[in-house]
Amino acid sequence: MSEQLWCVHIEGLDDYIATDSEGSARQEAAVINAYLDSHGHEQRTAATRAVVMTWPFTPDGHARSLEEDWSDVQRMPHRQAAADRPESVLANLARRMKELIRAG
Numbered sequence: 001m002s003e004q005l006w007c008v009h010i011e012g013l014d015d016y017i018a019t020d021s022e023g024s025a026r027q028e029a030a031v032i033n034a035y036l037d038s039h040g041h042e043q044r045t046a047a048t049r050a051v052v053m054t055w056p057f058t059p060d061g062h063a064r065s066l067e068e069d070w071s072d073v074q075r076m077p078h079r080q081a082a083a084d085r086p087e088s089v090l091a092n093l094a095r096r097m098k099e100l101i102r103a104g
Contacts, residue, residue, distance in 0.1 A: 005055035005062040008032065012048035017073055018055060018065035025052040028073075030099035035078035052103075 006025040008017040010032065019025040032050035055062045073079065 005059060007053060007055045007062070007065075008050050009053050010048065010050050016056070016065070018062045018069065020066065022052065026100070026103075032076075032078045033099055033102075 004022070006019050006022045008019060008025050008029045009015070010017070017025075017028060019028060029050040029052050036048060036050075
């Protein structure tokens with residue numbers, strides 16, 4: 001039995017971000033969705049959501065994406081906003097819990 005490969009699918013953009021685990025995918029999706037929610041892009045937010053899913057491509061593609069694309073992920077707007085804004089641990093936890101409740 002093979003190990004599941006996980007990713008974040010950004011619906012609306014049809015983009016995939018390979019992650020090293022389901023937990024990492026859930027965390028990344030929560031941060032992306034929180035960024036979209038906080039920036040008031042009502043029309044874009046409705047059409048653009050990050051969801052956790054198993055990697056739909058080859059295992060080699062997943063490995064290549066993890067290796068080559070991670071630096072691109074660090075430059076994405078949701079990462080830049082998080083790096084520029086100091087945030088309390090409690091606020092971060094509350095946002096993630098909200099995202100998990102929505103997914104449930």
